[in-house]
Amino acid sequence: MSDRRLRVSAKRMLTSSICEIELRDPDGLALPPHPPGAHVSLDTPAGQRRSYSITNPAAEADRYVIAVHRQPGGRGGSVSVVDDTEIGSLLTVSAATSAFELVEAPRYLLVAGGVGITPIRSMLHHILGQGRSRVRLVYLTRTREETAYAEELDRPGLVDVVVLHHSAVAGRADLWQWLAEPDDETHVYCCGSTALMDDVRALTMHWRPSHIHFEDFAGVDALGGTSAPFTLTWEPTGGQIAVASDETALEALRRNGVRTSSSCESGTCGTCRLRLVAGETEHRDLVLTPPERESFVMPCVSRAAGAAITVAPL
Structure with missing residues (x-):
């Protein structure tokens, strides 16, 4: 997946903290396809x-x-994108990839919270092109002023498709009214805060798991859930590294003097990708596609599924 330099061709604030940035090829060339x-x-x-x-x-x-949510209390990435770019700025950008694939289905329920509307909006446009009766969007924000694309979504032509819920006015949203009855023809897509996704997971326990899809734009808790120790072999030297249950494979590599590139360290950017040589992996990242997971691993969040894995640089 090759990077290319793209120009910031437009920029606007959708809310007081969410900035929309348009990226185009400086020479006007087409960009690699970006599925919903x-x-x-x-x-x-x-x-x-x-x-x-x-x-x-x-x-x-x-x-x-x-659309970038500027988070002053974060790790600095979103602040830099919003504050340090202007129309004409050049950024190094990857080709589009998807870990949140829109599968073909008769009907869809889209649930978005806050800036989680970004991938959901692309899906909505795609589905609407195939028929209005196939989709319902439930978009949760605190206030209308904090609702990205509010004017676009809150218009008469979409009144039977889009539900906008502002918690500061209407209180906590009752999602059960849309999730109570499992529907074998409906796929649910959700993107938003951890709390929202936890709610949707709990409310869809009686649905087919294959019909429920999530995108966690905030990244992955590398040590969340069960994290067992394992042995990591660094193929270039043959050195075996013990990875403790309370550390990541990336941290263990660094502790043993192995330097490999990294950035977000939350399983979302792909910078630390390594080649998987042997062993089964518990993939926790949000970057690799299913075919790529046969050959690569993200050591910042993923772990061995068994006792050991062997990795190598790309």
């Missing part, structure tokens, strides 16, 4: 590698549009 739900990874002006969902329709081949 896809994302790109880019190098921020401050030097971090970050991933952002593409929000514009997949049919648009001449631009990628991302």
Whole structure:
């Protein structure tokens, strides 16, 4: 997946903290396709590698549009993208890839919270092109002023498709009204805060797991859930490294003097990708596609599924 330099061709604030940025090829060339739900990874002006969902329709081949939530208390990536770019800025951007694939289905329920609307909006445009009766969007924000694309979504033509819920006015949303009855013809797609996704997971326990899809734009808790120790073999030297249950494979590599590139360290950017030589992996990242997971691993969040794995640089 090769990177290319793209120009910031437009920029606007959707809310007080969410900035929309349009990226185009400086020479006007077409960009690699971006299926609904896809994302790109880019190098921020401050030097971090970050991933952002593409929000514009997949049919648009001449631009990628991302929406970035500026988070002053974060690791600095979003602040750099918003504050340090202007129209005309050049950014190094990956080709689009998708870990949040929109599968073909008769009907869809899309659930978005806050800036989680970004991949969901691309999906909505795609599905609407196939028929309005196939989709319902439930978009949860605190206030209308904090709702990205509010005017676009809150218009008469979409009144039977889009539900906007503002918790500061209406209180906590009752998602059960849409999730109570499992539907074998409906696929549910959810992107938003950890709390929202936990709610949707709990409310869809009686649905077919294959019909429920999530995108966690905030990244992965590398040590969440069960994290067993394992042995990691670094193929170039044959050295065996013990990875403790409370550390990541990337940290263990560093502890043993192995330097490998990294950036987000939350499984979203792809910078630390290594080649998987042997062993089974518990993949926790949000970057690798199913075919890529046969050959690669993200040591910042993923672990051995058994006692050991062997890895090598790309």
